[in-house]
Amino acid sequence: LTRSLVPSAPAALRALPPPVAVGVLHTTRPLHTTQQSLAPLPPLPEKGGEVRHGLIPEEFFQFLYPKTGVTGPYMLGTGLLLYFLSKEIYVINHETVAAACILTVIIYGIKKFGADVAAFADKLNEEKMAAAVAMKNEAIQTLQTAIEEEKKEQWRVEGRSFLFDAKRNNIAMLLETNYRERLLMVYNEVKKRLDYQVAMQNLRRQKEQEHMIQWVEKNVVQSITPQQQKESIAKCILDLKALSKSAHAAV
Amino acid sequence: MNLNFFDQFSSPSLLGIPLILIAMVFPALLLPSPGNRWINSRLSTLQLWFINLITKQLMIPLDKKGHKWALILTSLMMFLLLTNLLGLLPYTFTPTTQLSMNLALAFPLWLATLLTGLRNQPSVSLGHLLPEGTPTLLIPALILIETTSLLIRPLALGVRLTANLTAGHLLIQLISTATTTLMTTMPVVSLLTLAVLLLLTILEVAVAMIQAYVFVLLLSLYLQENI
Numbered sequence: 095l096t097r098s099l100v101p102s103a104p105a106a107l108r109a110l111p112p113p114v115a116v117g118v119l120h121t122t123r124p125l126h127t128t129q130q131s132l133a134p135l136p137p138l139p140e141k142g143g144e145v146r147h148g149l150i151p152e153e154f155f156q157f158l159y160p161k162t163g164v165t166g167p168y169m170l171g172t173g174l175l176l177y178f179l180s181k182e183i184y185v186i187n188h189e190t191v192a193a194a195c196i197l198t199v200i201i202y203g204i205k206k207f208g209a210d211v212a213a214f215a216d217k218l219n220e221e222k223m224a225a226a227v228a229m230k231n232e233a234i235q236t237l238q239t240a241i242e243e244e245k246k247e248q249w250r251v252e253g254r255s256f257l258f259d260a261k262r263n264n265i266a267m268l269l270e271t272n273y274r275e276r277l278l279m280v281y282n283e284v285k286k287r288l289d290y291q292v293a294m295q296n297l298r299r300q301k302e303q304e305h306m307i308q309w310v311e312k313n314v315v316q317s318i319t320p321q322q323q324k325e326s327i328a329k330c331i332l333d334l335k336a337l338s339k340s341a342h343a344a345v
Numbered sequence: 346m347n348l349n350f351f352d353q354f355s356s357p358s359l360l361g362i363p364l365i366l367i368a369m370v371f372p373a374l375l376l377p378s379p380g381n382r383w384i385n386s387r388l389s390t391l392q393l394w395f396i397n398l399i400t401k402q403l404m405i406p407l408d409k410k411g412h413k414w415a416l417i418l419t420s421l422m423m424f425l426l427l428t429n430l431l432g433l434l435p436y437t438f439t440p441t442t443q444l445s446m447n448l449a450l451a452f453p454l455w456l457a458t459l460l461t462g463l464r465n466q467p468s469v470s471l472g473h474l475l476p477e478g479t480p481t482l483l484i485p486a487l488i489l490i491e492t493t494s495l496l497i498r499p500l501a502l503g504v505r506l507t508a509n510l511t512a513g514h515l516l517i518q519l520i521s522t523a524t525t526t527l528m529t530t531m532p533v534v535s536l537l538t539l540a541v542l543l544l545l546t547i548l549e550v551a552v553a554m555i556q557a558y559v560f561v562l563l564l565s566l567y568l569q570e571n572i
Contacts, residue, residue: 193435
């Protein structure tokens with residue numbers, strides 16, 4: 095691992111008394127005011143080094159170009175190969191055939207799956223970045239929404255006089271209603287008592303009347319003597335006869 | 346240089362200096378080290394993704410105590426994978442064809458799992474020697490069989506890896522020799538043999554990866570039993 099170690103804290107921090115030295119953060123520089131030594135890293139180059147035939151860097155071809163032109167490196171390669179073969183510095187044996195096979199397999203694999211693997215690696219990195227960017231955007235969005243809400247609240251504050259008026263009206267209405275209800279209640283109670291008195295008087299009058307009528311009737315009935323009764327009955331009969339005569343005459 | 350079939354399996358040495366250590370350490374040099382950056386190069390990203398994948402796969406069946414083995418199992422897997430695959434290149438020496446090295450890897454690790462099991466949960470560990478539901482009469486025989494199978498595990502691990510790789514390399518050598526010899530006399534048959542060799546090479550690539558995986562997987566299984 096090539097991660098560099100954090101340099102050790104200066105002696106001044108370590109020289110503090112032990113209880114303090116344990117709790118103090120041992121830094122080598124004032125934090126948040128100086129630049130961190132490990133950042134910012136120079137960015138990775140956009141593309142890797144140019145390579146021809148997957149193996150030989152382009153710089154080699156450029157290096158030989160001034161002296162031997164375009165075909166130079168190829169001539170060099172062919173010449174070297176033929177030299178090794180003809181002088182039997184490299185002997186053709188069974189390993190050559192095995193080498194040809196494994197190289198075929200490797201090159202086929204790279205040609206077929208190389209782009210996909212590279213895209214996959216790029217996708218992994220992209221996902222990592224996208225997650226962080228999404229977080230950042232979300233935070234920005236949240237803050238902007240908060241700003242909008244704050245502005246709306248400030249606008250709302252301007253209408254507070256209307257709010258207070260409405261509230262005041264509400265309260266006045268409530269008080270008025272309550273007062274009127276109580277007024278009505280008082281009126282009803284008083285009326286009930288007065289009605290009671292009136293009813294009492296009426297009852298007394300009625301009872302007196304009845305009593306008097308009864309007393310009068312009783313006395314009258316008592317005062318009718320048997321002689322008076324006979325006289326009145328005889329008179330009634332005479333009246334009836336007279337009437338009947340007049341009635342006969344009318345018919 | 347004229348090669349016979351044994352040269353590829355002999356431990357390499359240069360002027361009497363054994364090079365086996367360099368051969369074993371070399372694959373690690375090919376892996377990029379994780380950089381200081383947040384977004385790394387493609388190779389670093391892929392390596393990180395791959396190692397995460399392996400570690401997750403190995404550690405999911407294990408409980409918390411087994412996670413102590415994450416580093417050694419993952420690094421063992423990477424080592425075996427790289428050595429096996431690099432050995433397929435021509436004129437390379439594959440350290441894992443040496444029985445000594447494979448036994449040296451298998452034996453201590455297997456013993457570690459066994460001792461962990463015997464120390465922490467001896468009855469459960471010994472209980473694995475008798476599968477559930479065996480008829481009573483068979484118990485003694487089964488215990489003997491299971492003990493034998495337990496004790497032969499490190500040998501099996503080591504020999505499996507050695508045999509697979511050695512056999513593969515030897516087959517490649519033999520068939521390519523046949524191709525070379527037939528090229529002068531019967532070219533068409535030589536071409537057929539070449540086709541066989543191509544298929545065999547693809548198989549060998551697969552075998553190299555599978556053998557590494559099987560080695561580490563079996564070790565993790567032994568660990569699961571004993572943790």
